Amino acid sequence: MADKAKDRMEAAKEAAEEAKESVKDTEEGAENASSAEQDKTEDTKEEKAEEESEEKENDSETEEDAESDEKKKDGSKLFKKKKDKKDEKIEELNDKYTRLFAEFDNFRKRSEKEKKAMFEVGAKSVIEKILPIIDNFERGLATIPEEEKTGFAEGMDKIYKQLITSLEEAGVKQIEAVGQEFDPNLHNAVMHVEDESLGENIVAEELQKGYIYRETVVRHSMVKVAN
Secondary structure: OHHHHHHHHHHHHHHHHHHHHHHHHHHHHHHHHHHHHHHHHHHHHHHHHHHHHHHHHHHHHHHHHHHHHHHHHHHHHHHHHHHHHHHHHHHHHHHHHHHHHHHHHHHHHHHHHHHHHHHHHHHHHHHHHHHHHHHHHHHHHHOOOHHHOOOHHHHHHHHHHHHHHHHHHOOEEEOOOOOOEOOOOOEEEEEEEOOOOOOOOEEEEEEEOOEEEOOEEEEOEEEEEEO
């Protein structure tokens, strides 16, 4: 009996020791877990601190970049202002040059036009003075029959034809009249006749030849209009 009680006490003692060991292991595990949790928390805090530090550094760099950009913009504005004065001067000179060139070109065109007009007026005045001479040539030659145009009369006829040719080369042309419809811009009607062989408002006879110099009428044809 004594031996059995002794064995039971030893078994109980061993169980108590095992329980102590188990509790100890549990406490150590809890301490280890707590330590790990603390390490994890510290690591998290360090990571957050590093992130905050990086963010501050990024913000600082961003602010520095912004300040640098502002300085560049300010410098660009100053440079632009200085450049604008030159550009304004250049634009002013270009505008002045363009205006002067346009005025000179207009003056040149106007001068050429006036010169041309003066030349045509002068030429027209000379032609007007020559036309009566041609009329006299025609009247004198008209009195001589063709078969009698010998010697002196033949020479006068050649001079007349040469004069007409020279005038045509200079731009003077006779105005067509007989058989043409009456045109008040070219013809000067002094008589009116009835002629059934002609149409209405047709030139029946030319009393005096008219001439045109280029596009300008020097003298209207003096005509007789039918119907």
